[in-house]
Amino acid sequence: MLLCIDTGNTNTVFSIWNGKKFLSHWRISTDHRRTADEYFVWLSTLIAGQKFELDINACIISSTAPRVVFNLRVLCNRYFDTRPLVVGKPDCLLPVAPRVDSGTVVGPDRLVNTLSAFDRHGPDLIVVDFGTATTFDVVDVDGAYIGGVIAPGVNLSLEALHMGAASLPHVDVTMPAKVIGTNTVACIQSGIFWGYIGLVDGVVRQIRAERDRPMKVIATGGLAPLFDQGFDLFDAIEDDLTMHGLRLIHDYNKEMGNG
Ligand SMILES: Nc1ncnc2c1ncn2[C@@H]1O[C@H](COP(=O)(O)OP(=O)(O)OP(=O)(O)O)[C@@H](O)[C@H]1O
Ligand SMILES: CC(C)(CO)[C@@H](O)C(=O)NCCC(=O)O
Ligand SMILES: [K+]
Numbered sequence: 001m002l003l004c005i006d007t008g009n010t011n012t013v014f015s016i017w018n019g020k021k022f023l024s025h026w027r028i029s030t031d032h033r034r035t036a037d038e039y040f041v042w043l044s045t046l047i048a049g050q051k052f053e054l055d056i057n058a059c060i061i062s063s064t065a066p067r068v069v070f071n072l073r074v075l076c077n078r079y080f081d082t083r084p085l086v087v088g089k090p091d092c093l094l095p096v097a098p099r100v101d102s103g104t105v106v107g108p109d110r111l112v113n114t115l116s117a118f119d120r121h122g123p124d125l126i127v128v129d130f131g132t133a134t135t136f137d138v139v140d141v142d143g144a145y146i147g148g149v150i151a152p153g154v155n156l157s158l159e160a161l162h163m164g165a166a167s168l169p170h171v172d173v174t175m176p177a178k179v180i181g182t183n184t185v186a187c188i189q190s191g192i193f194w195g196y197i198g199l200v201d202g203v204v205r206q207i208r209a210e211r212d213r214p215m216k217v218i219a220t221g222g223l224a225p226l227f228d229q230g231f232d233l234f235d236a237i238e239d240d241l242t243m244h245g246l247r248l249i250h251d252y253n254k255e256m257g258n259g
Pocket of ligand 1: 007008009010011012130131132133155172173174220221222223226
């Protein structure tokens with residue numbers, strides 16, 4: 001069985017695969033202080049509720065938080081007796097290399113998302129991920145990541161408004177009935193919802209103009225469905241994009257005789 005770990009700045013998702021077959025996934029908040037033993041206790045408890053035994057013999061990690069990787073490596077070494085592949089490290093091979101300014105370290109989640117979307121949708125894509133940050137990743141004809149856009153994430157923006165303005169409460173993101181809010185909460189919800197619709201629409205439009213060719217838009221992340229309600233912004237929504245990509249990269253390394 002393969003264990004895929006996707007560490008974002010807010011949440012970490014673990015998924016288990018038997019060959020190409022997806023078995024299960026679990027989410028835990030990202031915290032660099034969490035030890036390998038803590039991860040293992042958590043994972044074993046969750047697996048106890050499943051119909052399969054925990055029998056991991058390979059691991060792959062993508063982490064946007066570098067400090068978390070140490071304890072995840074220890075987890076793989078100590079409990080599963082495997083050396084994990086870590087996306088972005090030189091010993092993890094990628095089917096296509098990114099084309100960006102030299103010295104730039106591309107977020108591993110963005111690399112994984114682009115390779116995954118290319119596998120499912122082919123060339124010329126814009127991948128939008130609604131995570132801690134809202135990112136746009138552009139995929140070239142050969143599947144390479146060639147750059148993109150990083151904007152503050154939806155929940156981060158809501159939090160920033162609450163933190164920075166003494167009279168503004170914390171509100172949950174939702175689609176408001178009207179644009180003109182008639183109370184504070186409705187005004188904030190409108191600003192965030194319509195602001196992000198405008199952001200996505202505008203950025204996608206500009207990328208298309210700059211690339212001067214048809215490009216499909218693939219969305220992922222917990223909030224993607226919220227922004228898809230009748231606006232025709234996305235050609236597809238895929239909630240398992242990063243995990244599918246991690247499994248692909250693992251299989252690619254295995255085929256190449258690496259690890
Ligand atoms: N309507 C909503 N309002 C607020 N949060 C939501 C809503 N719908 C989904 N979510 C949140 O989206 C999150 C899933 O998003 P995702 O995994 O893409 O990003 P993340 O965990 O926030 O960020 P990162 O991957 O950068 O750690 C879940 O934690 C879920 O609580
Ligand atoms: C942009 C985020 C935070 C999105 O998760 C992550 O991909 C990251 O930390 N990236 C590093 C910088 C870059 O991708 O260019
Ligand atoms: K993510």
